[in-house]
Amino acid sequence: MKKFFILAATALLLSACSTLQSIVPNVAPDTAQSIAAAQVSYEGLASAAEIYINSGKATPAVLKSISQVNEVAHSAVASAVDALAACPVDATTKKYDSTCANGAAVQGALSTATSALQQFTTLLNTQGVSTQ
């Protein structure tokens, strides 16, 4: 019974992953869309981390590392959102002001967030946790 459940659950999981891989944007995301993507990326990483922690396989040292990268990544993503939210929005195009969105403050925050998310990804991958 347990083997059947595991096989069925694995099939569902593979189906879900297949669905995710088949969905891609038709155009390259701009800065604002990249920041939104960073939020989605954080959600995926945190969900993967939660599952890994609950598996009981994490050592105290790894738990400490997860805690640290979680703090850094969350803070960096939140800072990027705050930086972008400070930019004016064009009422017609519904786009953020490009000069502001492409400015040092927003781009720097996005770069920091991207780097922090990469560290989170690397840590989980090092522990054998898939983040795809």
Add this chain to the structure above:
Amino acid sequence: MNPSVIIAIVEGIINAVPSVISAYQSWVAVVNSGADPTVAQLRLTEAAVDALYFKIKTLTAAAAAQGAAPAVNG
């Protein structure tokens, strides 16, 4: 590995994946529309991000306190 642990991991993945797929699909829809996410949309997602952040913070602290032996269904 204990079968109950395997089941717990798979259950956890299945529970987590749909919400991540949903968030990803929403993001793709925004990109394809050509519009930028509004501040309200970003803040809405931020609330979900915050919830996960506090969850991981609590889980790591609890696991560390228990000598890396956290509850399976956290």
